[in-house]
Amino acid sequence: GENVEQHPSTLSVQEGDSAVIKCTYSDSASNYFPWYKQELGKRPQLIIDIRSNVGEKKDQRIAVTLNKTAKHFSLHITETQPEDSAVYFCAAGTIAFTSGTYKYIFGTGTRLKVLA
Amino acid sequence: DGGITQSPKYLFRKEGQNVTLSCEQNLNHDAMYWYRQDPGQGLRLIYYSQIVNDFQKGDIAEGYSVSREKKESFPLTVTSAQKNPTAFYLCASRLAGAYEQYFGPGTRLTVT
Numbered sequence: 001g002e003n004v005e006q007h008p009s010t011l012s013v014q015e016g017d018s019a020v021i022k023c024t025y026s027d028s029a030s031n032y033f034p035w036y037k038q039e040l041g042k043r044p045q046l047i048i049d050i051r052s053n054v055g056e057k058k059d060q061r062i063a064v065t066l067n068k069t070a071k072h073f074s075l076h077i078t079e080t081q082p083e084d085s086a087v088y089f090c091a092a093g094t095i096a097f098t099s100g101t102y103k104y105i106f107g108t109g110t111r112l113k114v115l116a
Numbered sequence: 117d118g119g120i121t122q123s124p125k126y127l128f129r130k131e132g133q134n135v136t137l138s139c140e141q142n143l144n145h146d147a148m149y150w151y152r153q154d155p156g157q158g159l160r161l162i163y164y165s166q167i168v169n170d171f172q173k174g175d176i177a178e179g180y181s182v183s184r185e186k187k188e189s190f191p192l193t194v195t196s197a198q199k200n201p202t203a204f205y206l207c208a209s210r211l212a213g214a215y216e217q218y219f220g221p222g223t224r225l226t227v228t
Contacts, residue, residue, distance in 0.1 A: 004158065032215045043206065043219040044159075051215070089158065095215050100166065102147065102210065104217065106158035 002027040004092050006107030013080050014115050021110045023090035024072040030105075032093035033066060033073045038109075039086045047088075048075070080114045087111050119143045120220035122207050127225045129201075137192045137223045139207030146212040148190035152176060153204040153222075162205075165190055194225065201227045 005024045013019050023033075031052040036044035050057045050064045050073065057064050061080075066073040077084055090107040120141045129135045139148065147166050151159040161174030165184040179198025184190055194201045207220040 006158075009156075034216065036219075041222075041224075043221045046216055046218065049216065091159075093215060097213060102164075102166070104161070106151075106160075108156060108158045 002030075002092075002103075002105050004090060004105045004107040006090050006110060008110060009108065010111045010113070012113045012115060015080060015082060017080055019075075019077040019080055019084070019112055019114075021075045021088055021090070021112070022072060023074070023092070023107050024070075025092035025105070026071065027092060027094055027103075027105070028071065029094045029096075030071075030092040032095050033064065034091050034093065035062075035064060035075045036089045036091070037086045038089060044089060077112075080112075082114050082116050085112055085114045120207060120209055120218060122205075122220040122223050124223060125221065127223055129225070129227050131227055132196045133227075134193055134195050135201075135225065135227075137194065137205055137207075137225070139190045139192065139220055140188055141209045141220075142188060143209060143211070143218070144187070145209035145218075146187070147210040148184070149208040149210070149217065150174075150180075150182065150190070150192045151206045151208065153206055159206065162192065194227075201225060 034049035037047045038044040061078045063076045087109045089109050091104050094103040123138045149164040150162040160176050163182040165171035181193045206222045208217040210217045
């Protein structure tokens with residue numbers, strides 16, 4: 001079946017450095033790629049997303065890039081701060097409104113630690 | 117926070133008992149979802165519902181049941197047939213025609 005691989009599983013960076021998390025998906029029909037931040041014991045929060053017709057999207061210190069040919073996408077966090085420490089999940093969504101298809105496959109998560 | 121609520125936050129049950137987890141949303145979202153989260157694994161889909169009175173099995177539906185009698189509510193029952201019920205359960209919802217899912221705060225279920 002379809003899957004999403006996410007790497008690394010843990011990532012430690014010094015405050016102020018950049019962090020990059022990568023995901024690879026298998027379903028070529030996937031067209032929606034959200035990233036979620038989850039703090040311990042709390043709900044996943046959508047932090048940024050990208051659709052398949054766009055190659056890159058930025059929102060202040062975070063950015064997502066998509067390579068449809070290679071079927072991978074990445075989350076980039078610049079100027080990391082201690083409050084960025086959390087688990088980050090990627091997902092690959094296959095969304096087709098006309099057929100009523102809404103499928104989301106999640107990665108296994110990356111635990112990011114930002115060291116002060 | 118707000119919009120999607122789950123209760124209770126922590127739930128303890130004895131093996132062999134059924135237990136129902138609550139999920140309510142006041143966002144007027146049409147679709148609702150239940151996921152299970154285990155350490156080191158991605159979210160896995162249990163059940164989903166696109167409209168009232170209709171729901172579909174996800175990837176790991178065995179041992180679970182749901183109902184969707186109201187647009188706002190999508191309760192999940194964990195039955196005694198679920199072999200490993202201890203987990204963190206997340207409910208999500210989505211507006212019709214939108215891509216984004218929004219999650220509730222979760223319920224941590226412990227079965228001993």
